[in-house]
Amino acid sequence: MRSQFYVPVDGWLNRVDVRVKLFTMIAVIVMCSIWGNWVFLTAMLLVEHLFLLSTRISARKTLKVWSFFLPVIVIVFCIMLLTVHLPGWTLWQWGSWLVTSGTMDLCAVVALRIADIVFAVFTVLFTTSRAAWISGLAGLGLPYTAGAAVTDAIQWLPTYAATVHDLVLTQHIRGRYARIGRHNPLTRTAAWCSAHVRAIIAAPAHMSHLNRARSITALAHGAHIDRMGAKRTYLHPAHMRLFDWMLLILVLVYIAAVIVMMVVFGW
Secondary structure, three states: OOOOOOOOOOOOOOOOOOOHHHHHHHHHHHHHHHOOHHHHHHHHHHHHHHHHOOOOOHHHHHHHHHHHHHHHHHHHHHHHHHOOOOOEEEEEEOEEEEEEEHHHHHHHHHHHHHHHHHHHHHHHOOOOOOOOHHHHHHHHOOOOOHHHHHHHHHHHHHHHHHHHHHHHHHHHHOOOOOOOOOOOHHHHHHHHHHHHHOOOOOHHHHHHHHHHHHHHHOOOOOOOOOOOOOOOOOOOOOOOOOHHHHHHHHHHHHHHHHHHHHHHHOO
8 A cells, every 4th residue: 555654575674573673763863863973974874775775665765755854954954054153163154144164063963863863764664564563562562452553653644645645636637727737836736735634634534444454454464363352362473583683783782882982982
């Protein structure tokens, strides 16, 4: 289905245990939030892109993430450039507006932090199916109903986006704005606003239908087996393979190396 983050490909990262991916994601977010070394942040961003490429996630998906978050990053960068004043070499001065090397470094670090955190989250979202989410959360001790609710909440945004996309296409197919041109800015704005209003109204019923379809699909793929009053069992329960343990140890070693570089060497 289009209304999900998960990309159904046979990649190595798709087979990694959800708990390892969650731990790695949280570790990356914490390290990027604490350590403001631009070399580390740039290297982390390159590693995340290599992970997506090696696990067969299409470049179109990566570009779609960039197309959504790059304007946000640019806006944050420009706002900080205009409002933050740090000591350093003067790079640009126009009246009372002064841009120093310290300000530029901080803006670049914040932009890289946002990009690192975004791709750390989307690397997990792109490589984790609904059944894997539920089984992994159950492995962490979360009940099935709570795990299913968390999974459905994760999929709310792509579901809403798919609904808006379908409504806009329906409006154009029916020729609602044909007289003033499909590519007219007013046409696109009117179609966008109308589609969002209709999507908000239709969201509960649409989400209910998709959640039922996802539940049936997850059941068919072994997400759960309901045995009435007995304890819920899982056909494919989350389990740590040797590769998962090795990856977890590698992440722990990497975290230790980052701590050493931060504390001991003061980088």
